[in-house]
Amino acid sequence: MSGRLKYLIWPLWIAVLVWPFTKLRGALIVLAAAAAGSALLFVLRSWAPRIALPAMPRLASFSGHTKTGLLIALVLFSLALPLCLNKYFLDVVVTAGIYVVLALGLNIIVGLAGLLVLGYIAFYAVGAYGYAILSTHFHLNFFWALPIGALLALLAGLLLGLPTLRLRGDYLAIVTLGFGEIMRIVLNNWDGLTGGPNGIMHIGRPAIGALALGRPTHLYYIVLALIALAALLTSRLNRSRLGRALVAMREDETAARACGIDTTRLKVLAFCLSAAVAGLMGVVFAAKMSFVSPESFTFWESVMVLCMVVLGGMASVPGVILGALALIVLPEAFRGLQHYRMLVFGAAMIAMMIFRPQGLLPSRRRTLELGE
Amino acid sequence: MLSRAAPAAGPAALLSLRGLRCGYGQLEVLHGISLEVRRGEIVALLGANGAGKTTAIAAISGLLPATAGAISYGGRDITGLPPDRIVALGVVQVPEGRRIFPGLTVRENLEMGAYLTENRRARAAGIERAFAMFPRLAERRDQPGGTLSGGEQQMLAIARGLMSQPALMLLDEPSLGLAPIVVDAVFDLIREIRAGGITVVLVEQNAQRSLEIADRGYLLETGAMVLEGTGAALLAHQRVRASYLGA
Numbered sequence A: 001m002s003g004r005l006k007y008l009i010w011p012l013w014i015a016v017l018v019w020p021f022t023k024l025r026g027a028l029i030v031l032a033a034a035a036a037g038s039a040l041l042f043v044l045r046s047w048a049p050r051i052a053l054p055a056m057p058r059l060a061s062f063s064g065h066t067k068t069g070l071l072i073a074l075v076l077f078s079l080a081l082p083l084c085l086n087k088y089f090l091d092v093v094v095t096a097g098i099y100v101v102l103a104l105g106l107n108i109i110v111g112l113a114g115l116l117v118l119g120y121i122a123f124y125a126v127g128a129y130g131y132a133i134l135s136t137h138f139h140l141n142f143f144w145a146l147p148i149g150a151l152l153a154l155l156a157g158l159l160l161g162l163p164t165l166r167l168r169g170d171y172l173a174i175v176t177l178g179f180g181e182i183m184r185i186v187l188n189n190w191d192g193l194t195g196g197p198n199g200i201m202h203i204g205r206p207a208i209g210a211l212a213l214g215r216p217t218h219l220y221y222i223v224l225a226l227i228a229l230a231a232l233l234t235s236r237l238n239r240s241r242l243g244r245a246l247v248a249m250r251e252d253e254t255a256a257r258a259c260g261i262d263t264t265r266l267k268v269l270a271f272c273l274s275a276a277v278a279g280l281m282g283v284v285f286a287a288k289m290s291f292v293s294p295e296s297f298t299f300w301e302s303v304m305v306l307c308m309v310v311l312g313g314m315a316s317v318p319g320v321i322l323g324a325l326a327l328i329v330l331p332e333a334f335r336g337l338q339h340y341r342m343l344v345f346g347a348a349m350i351a352m353m354i355f356r357p358q359g360l361l362p363s364r365r366r367t368l369e370l371g372e
Numbered sequence B: 001m002l003s004r005a006a007p008a009a010g011p012a013a014l015l016s017l018r019g020l021r022c023g024y025g026q027l028e029v030l031h032g033i034s035l036e037v038r039r040g041e042i043v044a045l046l047g048a049n050g051a052g053k054t055t056a057i058a059a060i061s062g063l064l065p066a067t068a069g070a071i072s073y074g075g076r077d078i079t080g081l082p083p084d085r086i087v088a089l090g091v092v093q094v095p096e097g098r099r100i101f102p103g104l105t106v107r108e109n110l111e112m113g114a115y116l117t118e119n120r121r122a123r124a125a126g127i128e129r130a131f132a133m134f135p136r137l138a139e140r141r142d143q144p145g146g147t148l149s150g151g152e153q154q155m156l157a158i159a160r161g162l163m164s165q166p167a168l169m170l171l172d173e174p175s176l177g178l179a180p181i182v183v184d185a186v187f188d189l190i191r192e193i194r195a196g197g198i199t200v201v202l203v204e205q206n207a208q209r210s211l212e213i214a215d216r217g218y219l220l221e222t223g224a225m226v227l228e229g230t231g232a233a234l235l236a237h238q239r240v241r242a243s244y245l246g247a
Helices: A005-047 A049-055 A064-084 A087-112 A121-138 A142-164 A169-189 A216-239 A241-251 A253-258 A263-289 A299-312 A317-333 A340-355 A364-369 B053-060 B083-089 B106-113 B120-133 B135-139 B150-162 B180-195 B207-213 B231-236 B238-244
Strands: B013-024 B027-038 B042-046 B066-073 B091-094 B168-172 B199-203 B216-221 B224-230
Touching (some): A005 A340, A087 A216, A087 A241, A087 A299, A087 A317, A121 A142, A121 A263, A142 A169, A142 A263, A216 A241, A216 A263, A216 A317, A241 B106, A253 A263, A253 B091, A299 A317, A299 A340, B013 B053, B013 B199, B027 B053, B027 B066, B027 B199, B027 B224, B042 B053, B042 B180, B042 B207, B042 B231, B053 B168, B053 B199, B091 B150, B106 B150, B120 B135, B120 B150, B135 B150, B150 B168, B180 B199, B207 B238, B224 B231, B224 B238, B231 B238
Parallel strands (some): B042 B199
Antiparallel strands (some): B216 B224
16 A cells, blocks of 8 residues: 555554454444554654654664663663562563564574465473473473474475475475474374374473472573573574575575575575474473463464564564564553553554554664565 | 578587576577587577577576577586586676675675685685676675666676686676766676687677677577677678667
């Protein structure tokens, strides 16, 4: 949608959308509010671009010192956070943290390599069930299970990736979508191994020897460490030669091949890396819940993780983290709205795509590709 | 010397195509073409839109599989090799429409051209050489490729191709869509590249300019070679003059 029209159509569309839930009066109120917001945005954008800019920050525009300061503040804040949260909110934050790492993992293949993967949660399931089975049958320690879960998911990624990554992007989306569904159906029906719909219970919580680390605070710090690790690794990848080759491939695959880049190998590599991250977090999820069942690994979960990557800004590490936090914490905060929260969620996603398709905190390269 | 596109053969051939058939799915674009490029030559490949010039380039660089026939380079059969192996052997393509990476900086674009060079120092040295050869690019080294002008992008595409230190460069429509003064610079550059010891296959719409600098040329019509000869002979040939030089 181009030009000024979108500022007009967007409020109307939202009003039509909420009509069935809110009756005419409510819809009109929503229309007025959305129109006012839209008008404000329009004025800001067209009359005062200088004012509009700070409202849409780009991390790269901050100086080195400001960045370091922000980072230190963020680290201190994250370390101190469990002290000021009750058990419920801590649990929400841990869940959000798991999704942050998942989104960072998916970002490698979707954001950097530019390949649409719709069944990402299947690899998460591989890690979760891998740990669930190994823990209940062999009492495998959680910390040993982390690399094993990652490895299992990586192997699954290799098996799926080798034949399919030769295909064009759209086919990959379909194949991975199918893989996600197959995984869920297998989990549901292989009673002997996975317990079928009942799932697997009494999965071991994290512990080192006799020291139990299963309390929400412990989990929080474990997840925080994994976030730091994933953020560090992916931002390094972003700046590495391999990362730039992935970007080159995303921007122009033919030109990349003409440069001598073996794109199939690169795609498989990125896919396996993504899968391994999901497997790793699957282990954390299984340990946190101490219970897994197929219900946790639906298509909806894959879509959520994909939305986090897109909303935050593809290929941008801070953007993806922000996107994941926004999509988990905000719906939790608006739980009082009940059914409406999904409506608000949908409307927010669409508004994002209209007004800021490059994401909340876009990467410099993405912005250029979109021709801004 | 002017002949009816007979399959040429010679010991000095760096690249030769024999009866190459190639296409997209059911659609065959090249119906068995033969061509020979000798070391140190500039060979122009002419033809109208859709004649199959770009397809031939794609087949040589391994981007498109040949359905029949053989491609040999430096005396070895390279038919069916993947593109990265062919680049490693010293054949590089500068694709039509420049196709630089818009989000990567000039330096990063060059770095991608040297992707197969494992040694970091050798890559850095190669980039510095490219900057010495293209001062305009050096000025814009940290600028994203997408922000360059058309001429600068073409220079970057060629510089990127040179990064792999090729023995044979396949240039696909390097002057397309460029201002006349930039076109001059591009043709000067092609001469310079050859002077540096690199053999060039030049695919061009601009028949006049490319035949002027070419040692030999081939004329491709609807997927078949119809003429072969020296640049001067083709420039003077009735068929070329009538169809491609507007004379």
